[in-house]
Amino acid sequence: MAKQQAADRxxxxxxxxxxxxxxxxxxxxxxxxGFRGATLDQIxxxxxxxxxNLLYYFPSKEAIHAELLSGLLDTWLDPLRAxxxxxxxxxxxxxxxxxxxxxxxxxxxESRLFAxxxxxxxxxxxxxxxxxxKALVDExxxxxxxxxxxxxxxxLPPHHLIFSIWAMTQxxxxxxxxxxxxxxxxxxxxxxxxxxxxxxxxxLLVP
Amino acid sequence: MAKQQAADRxxxxxxxxxxxxxxxxxxxxxxxxGFRGATLDQIxxxxxxxxxNLLYYFPSKEAIHAELLSGLLDTWLDPLRAxxxxxxxxxxxxxxxxxxxxxxxxxxxESRLFAxxxxxxxxxxxxxxxxxxKALVDExxxxxxxxxxxxxxxxLPPHHLIFSIWAMTQxxxxxxxxxxxxxxxxxxxxxxxxxxxxxxxxxLLVP
DNA sequence: GTCTATACTCTGATAGAC
DNA sequence: GTCTATCAGAGTATAGAC
Numbered sequence: 001m002a003k004q005q006a007a008d009r010x011x012x013x014x015x016x017x018x019x020x021x022x023x024x025x026x027x028x029x030x031x032x033x034g035f036r037g038a039t040l041d042q043i044x045x046x047x048x049x050x051x052x053n054l055l056y057y058f059p060s061k062e063a064i065h066a067e068l069l070s071g072l073l074d075t076w077l078d079p080l081r082a083x084x085x086x087x088x089x090x091x092x093x094x095x096x097x098x099x100x101x102x103x104x105x106x107x108x109x110e111s112r113l114f115a116x117x118x119x120x121x122x123x124x125x126x127x128x129x130x131x132x133x134k135a136l137v138d139e140x141x142x143x144x145x146x147x148x149x150x151x152x153x154x155x156l157p158p159h160h161l162i163f164s165i166w167a168m169t170q171x172x173x174x175x176x177x178x179x180x181x182x183x184x185x186x187x188x189x190x191x192x193x194x195x196x197x198x199x200x201x202x203x204l205l206v207p
Numbered sequence: 208m209a210k211q212q213a214a215d216r217x218x219x220x221x222x223x224x225x226x227x228x229x230x231x232x233x234x235x236x237x238x239x240x241g242f243r244g245a246t247l248d249q250i251x252x253x254x255x256x257x258x259x260n261l262l263y264y265f266p267s268k269e270a271i272h273a274e275l276l277s278g279l280l281d282t283w284l285d286p287l288r289a290x291x292x293x294x295x296x297x298x299x300x301x302x303x304x305x306x307x308x309x310x311x312x313x314x315x316x317e318s319r320l321f322a323x324x325x326x327x328x329x330x331x332x333x334x335x336x337x338x339x340x341k342a343l344v345d346e347x348x349x350x351x352x353x354x355x356x357x358x359x360x361x362x363l364p365p366h367h368l369i370f371s372i373w374a375m376t377q378x379x380x381x382x383x384x385x386x387x388x389x390x391x392x393x394x395x396x397x398x399x400x401x402x403x404x405x406x407x408x409x410x411l412l413v414p
Numbered sequence: 415g416t417c418t419a420t421a422c423t424c425t426g427a428t429a430g431a432c
Numbered sequence: 433g434t435c436t437a438t439c440a441g442a443g444t445a446t447a448g449a450c
Contacts, residue, residue, distance in 0.1 A: 039425060053434055259416075
């Protein structure tokens with residue numbers, strides 16, 4: 001049985017492709033309905049596979065969900081990691097805002113998967129939030145505070161400044177249907193958001 | 208049978224109290240797990256009632272959820288409705304931000320219920336979003352545009368300005384666990400947010 | 415008005431044929 | 433590797449005793 005193959009044996013191309021198909025379908029369903037609201041039936045239908053076949057590739061519903069979550073936080077934080085204390089303060093922050101907005105635009109389902117997990121009280125991510133996430137934010141907040149104290153950007157509470165960047169960029173992915181319903185047809189929310197957020201933070205950060 | 212009582216017969220005090228107990232418990236569960244992820248078992252347990260008893264007061268799970276949603280958008284938009292074209296522009300907007308943040312602080316479960324509905328693609332609210340919501344936002348956006356054109360506030364795209372207010376205030380309710388995980392103990396997120404958002408929009412709105 | 419019992423469907427997961 | 437068949441448990445909802 002393939003299931004019992006040695007852990008170091010690489011997956012075949014077909015296996016990799018099917019795993020990817022399943023994960024993509026699962027992302028679609030989990031990001032919309034959350035863990036409990038999603039069903040294997042739905043995921044199987046979206047993936048175009050049978051339910052038992054899903055469970056041939058993954059041991060359980062939990063395992064599929066865990067696979068999606070693992071790495072998600074890392075991807076989500078990469079733009080913040082790139083914030084460079086040696087760079088130009090305003091340019092660094094604006095670049096961070098832009099990259100974060102690009103993530104929302106290019107990976108809205110991942111954003112909603114994350115949002116669902118947090119809304120549910122982060123039962124599967126709390127550790128990461130209090131560990132890696134807090135550590136990284138504290139580190140970068142210290143950089144922001146340094147810039148503020150030397151008068152290179154406005155004096156704002158750094159943690160809440162970061163929250164505001166998260167809130168505004170993720171809003172366009174998580175509340176996409178509301179944004180489009182309010183704007184009406186003929187708009188490109190992300191293109192407009194890019195200009196608006198650039199303007200907003202440029203003005204906000206002036207000392 | 209009480210179920211068959213005339214529609215105009217008022218509910219007894221006990222009935223009103225039980226209905227309220229159920230709705231409160233349902234809000235707790237629906238706001239955390241979304242419609243599909245929530246179960247009547249959970250709601251019944253939180254309410255301290257039996258499952259069949261829930262279904263004595265409400266005809267179905269859908270009906271409980273619908274009751275919670277109806278009126279929610281209205282409550283949510285009341286602060287925006289209060290935005291007065293005749294008032295002082297900056298003061299009006301800052302007051303709106305403050306009232307919106309107070310809603311997040313005082314009714315975080317309602318905020319998360321709404322977020323869940325939008326994340327799921329707003330299957331039960333799309334009409335209201337495209338109708339009442341869009342109409343009100345367009346109306347208030349026109350006021351903001353007027354203020355901008357006469358140089359009383361900065362020239363910003365009014366719809367996105369409103370989105371940014373929604374995003375930042377609701378973030379503190381919807382992502383509460385993340386905010387608290389990052390800030391660590393000894394913080395009052397909403398108190399800090401009030402000062403920060405006041406500062407942010409005060410600075411942003413200067414022409 | 416509230417409970418126990420239960421009907422019936424959905425859901426996650428397994429067995430076993432091919 | 434993939435399918436059909438199926439199980440056990442959970443889920444919504446109803447019937448009927450009290």
